[in-house]
Amino acid sequence: MQIVILRDSAEVAEYGANLIINQLKRKPDSVLGLATGSTPVSLYQRLVAANQAGEISFKSVTSFNLDEYLGLDADHPQSYRHFMNQQLFDAIDIDKANTHVPPGDAEDPIAACEQYEAQIQAAGGIDIQLLGIGRNGHIGFNEPSSGLMSRTRVKTLTKATIEDNARFFAQGEYQPHLSITMGIGTILDAKKVLLLATGENKAEAIRATVEGALSAACPASALQLHRDAVLVIDEAAASKLADKDFYKHIEAENQLLQARLAALKAG
């Protein structure tokens, strides 16, 4: 795991956006794995700005979102499809036909999950998967006890997650208790994983992810198994890490090495 600790949420968004921008420059037809929640919003704003400035194009990009509420159709204002259209897709030059969000209104959700896996396979797999993290360590909607090798499936949300996400729903509005989510195994198949976390309320989940045991009790701890997982977090989210100074030291060494390699390449 590469652990990058930055000052605040603005720096986290900037760093994360640059990783995706560089990925698209290297491979314009990248397959992006995307996430919802409040954490990636400012990263998406930076991608929109880079697209509008002509720095990157999404014309050849394919995308797959992590998850969707089961029981909401694509037009529902709280659906993750609606969120993605608003925060990113409507503002960039992506072909909407190449954007995928699990269908929350599927008549047969089990078949829809299998089809989603097949679509990811057919696209050649995900090049870079963006993730947020829940307070209980969930990634996508893989709540604690999710199988570490699980695939896209229907999952029940915990009370804590329903409460955390209640702020997006109006008083008395129907709030789904089920979701379709990529599995932890699906996420681990991505070539690179980029997890962003900011704020003190994520500090315990980050501690368990980085320094806790590999365990379904903290689904994000499965990233310990990934060969190219980058955690980009702010000081507040890093505040419970026992070895914080060591991670900062590694990252400083890593930057020096990158600079040396770049200088070598430039001759």
Ligand SMILES: N[C@@H]1[C@@H](O)[C@H](O)[C@@H](COP(=O)(O)O)O[C@@H]1O
């Ligand atoms: N399914 C999403 C997750 O993908 C997201 O990471 C999490 C954290 O959201 P936030 O970034 O708003 O804290 O919320 C939801 O439950």
